[in-house]
Amino acid sequence: MSFDGLFTHAMVTELHENLLNGRITKIHQPYQNELILTIRANGKNWPLLLSADPTYPRIQVTRIPYVNPAVPTNFAMMMRKYLQGAIITEIKQMANDRVVHLTITTRNELGDAEQLTLIIEIMARHSNVILVDQQTSRILDVIKHVGADQNRYRLLLPGATYIEPPKQDKVDPFTPNTDYLELVKQYPNEDVLAKQLQQHYQGLGRDSALQFAKELHQTGDLKAHYQHFLATFDDPQPTLLTLKNNKTMFAAGNYSAFGTKTRQFDSLSALLDFYYQDAAQRERVQQQAGNLIRVVRNDLKKNRKKFKKLQQTLANTKQADELRLKGEILTTYLYEVKRGMTEITLPDYYHDNQPLKIQLSNQLSPSRNAQKYFSRYQKQKNAVIYVGEQLKLTQAEIDYLDNIQTQIELAAPADIVEIREELTQQGYLKPKKTKKKQRSSRKVSQPQQFFATDGTEISVGKNNRQNDQLTLKTARKTDYWLHTQKIPGSHVIIHAEHPSEQTLTEAANLAAYFSKARESATVPVDYVQVKRIRKPNGAKPGFVIYEGQKTLYVSPSADLVDQLTPKK
Template sequence: MYNNYFYLKRSAKELNSLLHNSVVLDIYTQEKNKLNLHIPSGEYPYRYLIISANPQSAYLLLKREHHKARKNTINFLNNLLPAKLLGFEIAARDRIIKITFEKFLLIFTVRGPKTNILFKFDSDKIQSFKKISNPDELITEFAQLDFINPSEPYKLEKTFDDDCELKDIRKTYPNISKDIYENAKILLLTRQNSSLTDAFENTFDKILNGSITIGFDENKKKVKLIPSVFPDAQNLIYNSTAKSFNEALQNYLSLHFRLFNKIELKKEIEKFLSKDLERIASKLNNLKNRIESGSKETEYNKIGGLLLSNRAVLHKGMEQVSLTDYTSGNTLKIKLDPKKSVQSNIDKYFEKSRDERINYRKSIELFDNTQKRYDYLLSVSNKLKSLDDIDELKKIKKELKITASAKMQNDENKHRFRHFLLDGKYHVFVGRDSKENDYLSIKFAKQNDYWFHARGLPGSHVILRLDNPKEPAPKNILKNAASIAAFFSKGKTAGLTPVSYTFAKFVHKKKGMEPGKVLISKEKVLLVKPEIPKNCEQLYE
């Protein structure tokens, strides 16, 4: 209701009494849809009139103190400033405010999507704040408008029957809103006024001169600015009252900003929890199936043993061999890689046996840790439903470490990096193949990210990202990230694996280099055990 005709009229009246004969020194914009007029006074040298041409939030606000930034400024009418402000007027039946200066006119039109600010000077020349397609039509229209002094009382020239409906009234007086109509009907029904016309004029007077209540309507989920005598004013929460419209508008914008931030923060947390719970539920299901299917360590070890004991019948180039399992008497068909040597094929199955033992044990550990994480997030989600305190919401956001930027999330989703979290705060990204390694190291990584790779062995490129790049990474976190790099390399089954690391800014790729190949400088080396550390949570597989 704050930008309906009557409150705009009141705003113009109050501003007229405060700014009449003041001098505007500067007119500029630094923010979309907002125009700033520097109108100092002896008491307030940094006083500004802010005009918002935002269609969803159009207003005039006088601020006692406002400061101009040094950058991103567009100035208006420099050649006509300084200029004395002579007064405010408002169109008799339209949301159009005219501010007269000694050298030009400023016209503020509140018309939904067409809300704009216009400057008129040199007879019929117009300059618009926002682009318009038909300036000549506006000049003609404004010439026909009847502008009045905003201090004049608003009187109805036509009387209405007491049972007259709003739609019929609005044909003559489109400025009469549903709120005004309902309040007038209440005044009539409670016999505070003898006719609907008198009730309307009583309501107009309360809007134009009475105290104003600002608060949040829980039913309609929005901030309201309404006359204190309106019945709804008693039901608003976080409410305050103001004697002037300018003070009321400041309170309204402050409350709206605070509550809007709270609502957006709650939505952000809810979205994060929903996605994370869905992802973790899927992960738990996959881990459960993996554990229930059992370990194939014994099976792979048996195949390796059979190949070793029957080595004499094997030769390079074989794709498959049938051998008798001496423990069961059954014949097993064993797949071989024809490109590998006999020994490499034997080693492959023993390596698969070791990998299976490690992976099965890790799957059990990961299931337990993931289940704990799922239960925790579920408890937070249930708590969030009844939570309304913004400080508590900020605390939850901090606990959940919702810090990843949209770009990082988009890149991660697009390129499907493996994503881990160390100690609940250090992000680790792991490439899956040569192409992803290139993108991760050259495009995705920031200059002060840490880069890891198993030294002298094929493997994934790994990036460690810190929330604060100015702080050095703790030694245990560097070792953890190196262990992950070793785990996703050909050195996975070794007891210890050397891992090179440096800052991402020292990783380069020359034109013509093979996918996954890079050049590094200022290299350091860590000797670590290949593993997924216990303080590590896998966010994306």
């Protein structure tokens, strides 16, 4: 289902139970439009995510790891100023809308108690996170500033008075009413009834309205069906459904009108973590790596264009041997060449004395004409050598950038920092200007760990720094190394001298999954012992050569990757 008013109601119910009277101990803004409050409540730490992302806005507890920026944002600093150590005294949804108010009790600089309201508005591209002084309704800060040129109805800027989003003339379904009785009588068709329910009641997404209509069309007590449907969101059953088109959908209960129940979760937050993990991570990576993607794409385009030009130049130099032949024939029959001639036909003794027409310059002597052909031959011969070298270098550049592009596509947000550093070191990005040159103290992040069915440890590098560290320093010489054949992807290490066939296949599946061929049906994966791997001098990060490999053909499987991932 969509994150509509009903799902928001269910989420607020869950958060109210877990977070009420909890203390805010940490505040971070790891991504541009997302705030994470770590709340200590009921003897546990709860990382509460408030996301104003235009594509995946939501409020939930998240267990997905994140990496904070080196320097906190201004918004994060303001949140720390006002909310650090504060107590959450109320969590309230506004009239079944996608707006949640967290009432927070804190103390100001003078030590006086004051109440603030942290508001999240879950409204697609208009989503926002706003901190408001409850007494004066003054906005203290907002994660996305909205000026008068963007919204004439209300300003969302520090210092402005907070105005609620425009209210819709709809009924809160959780308030006592009998409107549904008349609607069911007037609209016996489920689809039509769903549209009318959506227009009449606040906070119903299209999927919720359809399920609601189905519930109301059951035989029996209509009031009981109405109350039973709404009660689902007071005691939610976090469910993942598989739809008829094989896509998945999250729901707070039994949405049988759409698909079959695939998996049950302990909480709505765990359900959303599972559902959004890949999609939301991709969105975060796109935000963090926007300039990297642009730089790599432009450099790839430039090098591919250069490669085509070099190929054309190489094709043009294939007449070099013909130039040498004409020079030699001219030299042999030099006595027949007269100054002032523009062309001459001589026997080609390399091809059974067939007549060969040779162009001449009437400004040059016979010997100078012959020397000109030899000079052009030597120039093109040298060009062949140069162009051949340039083709190799350009192809290596294309392979490297293609590999980087794949790493960005498969990266977690934490990996982007190291990819950015690598591109800066390689000269693709300009280093940030600092007053003093500081040596980077950042440690290489650790490869992702998996365990084969038989318990064998498998490591997967997610960027070139990890790949080099894993293959060339961490792995033992007797371990096995895997990589997709001639396809950009991760280095995979099986930490075993004699892995089983099943372990090799599972590791090959990981190599295929963490590669550019993730969506392919069959992927060739080379495997060889680490002792047969070496890195050429001057090679770019992540590049190695090997020999004596064998090849497996596998089909990448996300389910298998999930099975091999260690459970926390």
